[in-house]
Amino acid sequence: MEENMSLGFRKSMAAMFGLVLVLALALSACGDEEKPTIIFSDLNWDSAQTQTAIAELIVSEGYGYPTEKIFGGTIPLMQALVNGDTNVTMEIWLPNQLAAYNEASEAGQITRVGNSLEDNWQSAFIIPQYTADANPGLQKVADIRDHMDLFVTPISNGKAQLLNCVPGWECEGHNIDQVKAHGLDDVIEIINPGSGEALAAEILAAFEKKEDVLFYYWGPTTLTHRIQTELGGLKVLEEPPYSEECWNTTKLCGYSISEVVIVVRNELLESAPDLVEMFEKWDFNAGNQLAAEAYMGESGADFPEVAKWFILNTEEWKSWVTADAAKKVIEAASAE
Template sequence: MGDTKMRIGLALAATLGLWLTSGDVVHAADCGSADEISITELNWPSGAFFANLHQIVLSKGYGCNATLTPGDTASSTASMAARGKPDINPELWVDNVKDFWAKVTAEKKVYAAGHPVIEGGIEGFFIPKYVAEAHPDLKSITDLAKFKDLFPDPADPSKGVLYTCQPGWSCEVLIANMAKAFKLDSTFNLFSPGSSAALDATIVKAYQRKEPIVTYYWAPTPLLGKYPMVRLEMPPYVEGTCNNDKNCTSPKPSDFPPGKIVTAVSTAAKDKAPGPAKYLAAFTIKNQVVSQMLAWADDNKATPADTAKQFLKTHEEIWTKWVPADVAARVKAGL
């Protein structure tokens, strides 16, 4: 009887061991590779949020050895071009790195797996929603000159004030040329608060006091997730203007360049991890949802990892469409 029990116990143990081993193999095979898959954790809110989402889904859902590498656009693109690492840049603004993108895509080192933000990046001139509701005739950039007295410049009350981006950003030159192109330079002064944090503080102060303000801003961002703002309509974007050139003598009325954002992935990672590559191709979120998640993070002093987990817990209707059902189940269990 003892021998029989022992044989049964050994058989069960062997079966359990086989089941666990085969389960582990299947889990690893979902990734396609045991090699490290490195993800740039970019140093701005949306880029860090996307990076942590990928790390959780790839590690918990696909069983990948997915790691985060701190970085920014310059360091990430330089490393991808030279070494093919990191494997994933979760939020690459292509127009900011045209030379890099042309080179690595021509060499087939890197490709655009997908578009993390459905509408792309958004830049523009914004007014608070309460201003738009109180002044329904103020709809576009071409209407703005008629409303200069609504936005008086404290330093020069004869003109309105249009808040711009921080000095040194590419938008600084672009906005200066836009002001000339739309003939706003005769009715508005341009003013930069000096930093993105100071610009945020200026907008929040105006919002809390329900004061009129017109300002440059961009999305996805925490601020637009918290404070409803309306983008002034612009004419279509015109290709080939000199609006980005500080020496431009004939700027043209034009919208901001389209904010093309891609999930940049090394072709080596795609080849060795086809399952995760399909997920990265499917990954895309509406701009407003991203801004709302970043606003939640700001309100709760949450880390990018916390924000990613919160998104996965509260937006299953979005992310479960990116992955097979078994991968989704493992992600949920991992949370």
């Protein structure tokens, strides 16, 4: 009798433990399923793709979220963020995207959660310093009219060629507006290089050959750092300073210093608060940016490989994440 009761008790306990185990596994699985898929806006220039790759590695390996990304330019990916097709953008440039950003923010669709790059400069009217030195009368944007012949090329229709911002980036339209605002439509032929890589390549080739070139660019970047330290420097032609009124009306002024920020869909504030906390601490400063881009240039590594290198060879990112997440990310970067 006692033996039968003991046997029955053991069977009951085994069944209970089995039930507890099944429930625990079920709850664990539910917990995993509750984490939303984080869809990054994979913007088509080096610093943005580098940051996206680093963030994706941290989010997936350190915090256990499934991730995806959608590749494209600023205009379509801003719309994707507003529509909810993506939910994290690592670089929103202000004031370039200020109108779209303000509209979506005021509508309660998106929220700025952290700083991305350090403040960046940009200009539609840059020339080599050696060109400025050889032509002391070329100091302002208006002076291009009297020095147009310096920048004429076989494809510029007898006008000064301006290498413009890339199609799909907000700055493309802004630069066209600035040329018109300065009354230089009859002097400047806007040439579109097709991609960020092509733009950088054309600029670098001109500097290496000591050719005169008029171009749009921004900094700090690996290219501008190399130009300043190895290729004689650059000169940003003078124009009236930025004001919000000018930018929103005539465009007869330069860019402001750009604020570059991380923006997320508002749903993530509740569904992924641990990621929001991480992005609030994010700081991809100029030192981090130039180190990562220099490694990519020297090694030929793709963006996921640059992300692993960054994790294993820098320390600052550890202050953005939890200790547990840091451990998991380092293990993942080391193993792959």
